[in-house]
Amino acid sequence: MNRLTCLLLCILAAARPAFANDAAIAVSDDTREAYTQAIPALAETDRAKFLKGRALVRQVWVIPPSENREIAGLGPLYNRLSCIACHPANGHGFAPESAAEPMRAMLVRLSVPGKDPHGGPLPHAAYGGQLNENGVPGVTGEGRTEVHYRTHTVSLSGGEMVKLRQPEFRFVDLAYGDFPASMMTSSRIGSPIFGLGLLEAVPEGTLVALAAVGKPAGIKGKVNYVWDAELKKSVPGRFGWKANMPNLRQQIAGAMVGDLGITSPLFPQENCMLVQSDCAKSPSDGKPELSAAQLDATEFYHFALAAPQPRNNGDKQVKRGAVLFGKAQCAACHVPELKTGEFAKYPALSNRTIHPYTDLLLHDMGEALADHRPDYLANGREWRTPPLWGIGLAQKIEARAGFLHDGRARSLLEAVLWHGGEGAGSTQAVKDMTAADRNALIDFLESL
Ligand code: HEC
Ligand code: HEC
Structure with missing residues (x-):
């Protein structure tokens, strides 16, 4: 950029309220309901569908057969009774404090070496692709996970000390045999579920361009390509901690069957492995248990969930933090601004300017964060940049909200x-900052 263009663009950028989102798709709300609001552009005629989707996400499902077929279908194997158990108030999940506490807002993905026919992780013959702790009566839950922490202290310039905890996961009460030595496991907390329609509406070309664009030394970024079960081809991954899901519809139907044991038009088979004969014999309600209309409503709810507007972005300290965010190269991955394209699935999301602070790309985040479990093109050290919009409210909404894939x-x-x-x-830059600069950076994150 030459000086004249910078002069023009920089003045324009400064004149805009810093980092605010398009008012039609974001809400000014800093209450505990901030992640549960519809975009202001929601048409009145669509509100009933939004509320129906919301009810399904909050629903405590029951074991079939039941009088009320709308909410029956839990199991045979499952993790939780509802979606929001792992996505409290639509926000971040959290990790157990100690080995004595069960996983509440978290799950464990499993696989063995090799790939499925579509390039995805290869499920284990008995346990499948995910550890399900619970079973309906007559079906034994697969096992439990204990988390143990090792802590160490990091010192920052200015003398501040921060204690970090590294989790180690142990699998106990395994009902279908010991895990083989080759079993790969990946423990993940539930991630926020608002604003995701806008991320689905970012064109594929933008992701490819973001991967190709020059970045500061040492920073790369790649698109994951994952199997789209409806289109029956590989498409860019966007959702999940490793961008292992192509779109919300498949993410939701996958969660229904994988986390709750509820079949849907997209995944009509119960989540029972061949050796789990009690599971396969267990009653199932309706075929499928989640109707097409229910799946549509749940998908629509996700499309229409707004992101919160940033707060205090006129504050001097917050503005300074925003500059430091750029200087520490955070913005190379947590890309502040993206544009959505034409989005036929929900046109209200088309051609919006958004500030999600993500590139939706995979990055090697080093050995300490590695799960050593490949997921499509993501290797064991790679994770998708999580969006940072709304993150300043996370612990206001759920006091225990954890950060990073395993909530450590x-x-x-x-x-x-x-x-x-x-x-x-980036970490080095933050360690080397003065305490005042570090506080400004955190204040900026808190404002998002
Ligand atoms: C047992 C905990 C658990 C339950 C129950 C659960 N989820 Fe999730 N959810 C997760 C985890 C963990 C992830 C990240 C998945 C990954 O990385 O593979 C996730 C990811 C998601 C995402 C993508 C978020 C993003 O930013 O990429 C959506 C959307 C979602 N879940 C919706 C649902 C819905 C709808 C239900 C109910 C049908 C549900 N979840 C039930 C734990 C859960
Ligand atoms: C190379 C790309 C990259 C850079 C540079 C980067 N991040 Fe991240 N960030 C990620 C990825 C990937 C994760 C998720 C890692 C995981 O879950 O293990 C993450 C996670 C986070 C989280 C937790 C989000 C959540 O929802 O749990 C915060 C906060 C964050 N980054 C802030 C920053 C800040 C501040 C900087 C600059 C000082 C920065 N990041 C630099 C890629 C990056």
Whole structure:
């Protein structure tokens, strides 16, 4: 950029309220309901569908057969009774505090070496692709996960010390045999579910361009390509901690069957492996248990969930933090601004300017964060840049909200200090900052 263009663009940028989202798709709300609001552009005629989707996401499902077929279908194997158990108030999940506490807002993905026919992880013959702790009466839950922490202290310039905890997962009460030594496991907390329609509406070309664009030394970024079960081809991955899901419809139908044991038109088979004969014999309600209309409503709810507007973005300290965010190269991955394209599935999301702070790309985040479990093109060290919009409200909405894929980080600062690999330069920059600058950076994150 030459000086004249910068002069023009920079003045324009400064004149805009910093980082605000298009008012039609974001809400000014800093209450505990901030992640549960519809976009202001929601048509009145669509409100009933939005509310129906919301009810399904909050629904405590029951074991079939039941009088009320609308909400029956839980199991045979499942993790939780509802979606929001792992996505409290639509926000971040959290990790157990100690080995004595069960996983509440978290699950464990499983696979063995090799790939499925579509390039995805190869499920284990008995346990499948996910550890389901619970079973309906007559069906034994697969097992439990204990989390044990090792802590170490990091010192920052200015003398501040931060204690970090590294989780180690142990699998106990395994009902279908010991895990083989080759079993790969990946423990993940539920991620926020608002604003995702807008991320689905970002054109594929933008992701490809973001991967190709020049970045600061040491930072790359790649698109995951994953199987689209409806289109029956590989498309860019966008959702999940490794961008392992192509779109919300498949993510939701996958969660229904994988986390709750509810079949849908997209995934009509119960989640029972061949050796789990009690599971296969167990009653199922309706074929499928989630109707096409229910799946549509749940998808629509996700499309229409707004992101919160940033707060205090006129504050001097917050503005300084925004500059430091750029200087520490956070913005190379947490890309502040994207544009959506034409989005036929829900045209209200088309051609919007959004500020999600993600590139939706995979990055090598180093050994300490690695799960050593490939997921399509993501290797064991790669994770998708999570969006940061709304993150300042996370612990206001759920006091225990955890950060990073396994919820190990208890604060935003801890989350940053774990960045290794391509993010190592950013971590170093934050460690080297004066305490005042570090506080300004955190204030900026808190404002999002
Ligand atoms: C047992 C906990 C659990 C339950 C129950 C659960 N989820 Fe999730 N959810 C997760 C985890 C963990 C992820 C990240 C998945 C990954 O990385 O593979 C996730 C990811 C998602 C995402 C993508 C978020 C993003 O930014 O990429 C959506 C949407 C979602 N879940 C919706 C649902 C819906 C709808 C239900 C109910 C049908 C549900 N979830 C039930 C744990 C859960
Ligand atoms: C190389 C790309 C990259 C850079 C540079 C980067 N991040 Fe990240 N960030 C990620 C990825 C990927 C994750 C998820 C890692 C995981 O879950 O294990 C993440 C996670 C986070 C989280 C936790 C989000 C959540 O929902 O749990 C915060 C906060 C964060 N980054 C802030 C920052 C800040 C501040 C900087 C600059 C000081 C920065 N990041 C630099 C890629 C990056």
